[in-house]
Amino acid sequence: MKVLNIVETAYRATVEEQDDTILWLSHNLKKAGAEVSVLLRANAVNYAVEGQNASGLSFGAKKQTNPVDIVRDIKDMVAAGIPVLLVAEDASQRGLPDDRLIHGVEKIPAGDLPQLFDRFDHVWHW
Amino acid sequence: MTAYLYIESRDPFDSADSRYFPDLVKGTRERGHKTTLFLVQNGVLPARKGSQFSDRFRELAEAGITIYADDFSLAERAIGAADTDSHVQSAGMDRLLDLLLEPDTKAVWH
Amino acid sequence: MSKTLTLALMDAPYEKAASTTALRLIHEALSRGHNVNVFAYEGAVNLTMADQKPHANPVKGTSLEEEDHPTTKEWIGSLFELAENKGATLKWINCGLCVDERGAGNWIPGPVRGGPPHFVAFAKSSDATLVIPTK
Numbered sequence: 001m002k003v004l005n006i007v008e009t010a011y012r013a014t015v016e017e018q019d020d021t022i023l024w025l026s027h028n029l030k031k032a033g034a035e036v037s038v039l040l041r042a043n044a045v046n047y048a049v050e051g052q053n054a055s056g057l058s059f060g061a062k063k064q065t066n067p068v069d070i071v072r073d074i075k076d077m078v079a080a081g082i083p084v085l086l087v088a089e090d091a092s093q094r095g096l097p098d099d100r101l102i103h104g105v106e107k108i109p110a111g112d113l114p115q116l117f118d119r120f121d122h123v124w125h126w
Numbered sequence: 127m128t129a130y131l132y133i134e135s136r137d138p139f140d141s142a143d144s145r146y147f148p149d150l151v152k153g154t155r156e157r158g159h160k161t162t163l164f165l166v167q168n169g170v171l172p173a174r175k176g177s178q179f180s181d182r183f184r185e186l187a188e189a190g191i192t193i194y195a196d197d198f199s200l201a202e203r204a205i206g207a208a209d210t211d212s213h214v215q216s217a218g219m220d221r222l223l224d225l226l227l228e229p230d231t232k233a234v235w236h
Numbered sequence: 237m238s239k240t241l242t243l244a245l246m247d248a249p250y251e252k253a254a255s256t257t258a259l260r261l262i263h264e265a266l267s268r269g270h271n272v273n274v275f276a277y278e279g280a281v282n283l284t285m286a287d288q289k290p291h292a293n294p295v296k297g298t299s300l301e302e303e304d305h306p307t308t309k310e311w312i313g314s315l316f317e318l319a320e321n322k323g324a325t326l327k328w329i330n331c332g333l334c335v336d337e338r339g340a341g342n343w344i345p346g347p348v349r350g351g352p353p354h355f356v357a358f359a360k361s362s363d364a365t366l367v368i369p370t371k
Contacts (some may be wrong), residue, residue, distance in 0.1 A: 001360055009371055013278075017337075021278060025352055032353035042143055110146075114153035118128070122359065123234050124244070124367040135254060136371075167253040198260065199253075219264040226364040227239050227270070233366045 004120040008042040022126040040086040078104035129160040137168035166196040187213035240271040242362040246370040248279030249308040271325040275355040281330040284343040316346040
C-alpha cells in the first residue's frame with residue numbers, strides 16, 4: 001500500500017508532543033508496513049530547513065529537557081527510506097535557500113503534484 | 127480509471143493559499159481522471175451566487191469537474207437553491223458516501 | 237453489497253465542524269449497512285470520553301432538560317447501536333498514546349485502544365479511506 005502523507009500545518013503542538021505528530025505517524029506507518037512518502041507544503045516546507053531549534057523552554061521550574069528536533073526527525077525519515085518531498089514554490093515564496101535545506105529532501109514543482117498523486121494508492125492530506 | 131474526490135472544507139476567503147486546491151483539482155482533471163470537488167463546512171461559502179469565486183467554479187465545471195456542495199452546510203449558512211452558484215449542485219452525505227466508495231477512488235480532504 | 241469505509245479523525249469535540257461532518261458520514265454509511273472503521277488520533281480520542289456531561293444554558297435561560305445538550309459520547313454510542321441494528325460493524329480505535337497524554341482513558345463501551353498499525357490494517361482492508369485532518 002503506497003501512501004502519500006501531505007503535511008502542511010507546521011509547528012502545531014510540536015513542543016508538547018516532542019514531534020510533529022504527522023511526521024511521527026508517517027514513520028510509524030512505515031514501520032507498520034505501509035510504503036510511505038511525505039510531502040511538505042505551505043508552512044511545513046520550513047521543516048526542511050537546517051538549524052531549527054526549539055530548546056530552552058521551561059515553565060516554572062519544569063524544564064523541557066528533551067525538546068522536539070524536527071531536523072533530526074526528517075533526517076531519520078530519509079535514512080529510513082521514507083522519501084521526503086517539498087513543494088518548490090512554497091519554499092521559494094518563503095525565501096528558503098537551497099543551501100539551507102536538509103540533504104535528501106527533494107523539491108517538486110506544484111504543477112507536478114497531480115502526476116505525483118498518481119503514483120500512490122492513497123493521498124492523505126493531514 | 128482512477129477517480130479523484132477532492133473535499134474542500136476551507137473558506138478560500140480566509141487564506142492566501144486559496145489557489146492551491148483548485149489548481150490541484152484542475153491538474154488532476156487535465157491528466158484525464160474523473161474528478162469531483164465536494165464543498166463542505168465553510169468550504170461552501172464561495173458557492174453563494176455572486177461571490178468573487180464564481181469564475182473559478184465556472185472554469186472548473188468547463189474543465190469537466192463535477193462540483194457538489196454539502197446540503198447541510200449550505201442550509202446552515204442560509205445558502206438556498208436560488209442562492210447557489212449554477213455550477214454547483216447541492217448534495218448530501220449519501221452522495222459523498224457513494225463517491226467515496228466508488229472503486230479506484232482517491233479521496234483527499236483539505 | 238456492504239462495503240467498508242475507514243476514517244481517520246483528529247479534531248477534539250466541541251471545536252470544529254469536521255466532527256459533525258464525520259459523524260454524519262458514519263451515520264450514512266452505517267444506515268446503509270456498510271462497515272465503518274475509525275482511527276481517532278490526537279484530540280479525536282476525546283470524542284468518546286465517558287465523563288462528558290450535558291449542561292443548561294445560562295445565556296438562553298434553558299434548563300438541563302430544555303437544552304437537551306448533545307454530547308459526542310452519546311452520539312457515538314448511538315452510532316454503535318445503529319451498527320448493531322443494521323448488522324454492520326463499527327470499529328473504533330482510540331490512539332493509545334494520544335489517550336495517555338490527555339488522560340482520556342475513561343471512555344464509553346465500544347472503542348478500543350490501538351495505534352498506527354491498526355490504521356494501516358484498516359486502510360488495507362477497506363474500500364475507501366478518508367483522512368479528516370485538523371488545522
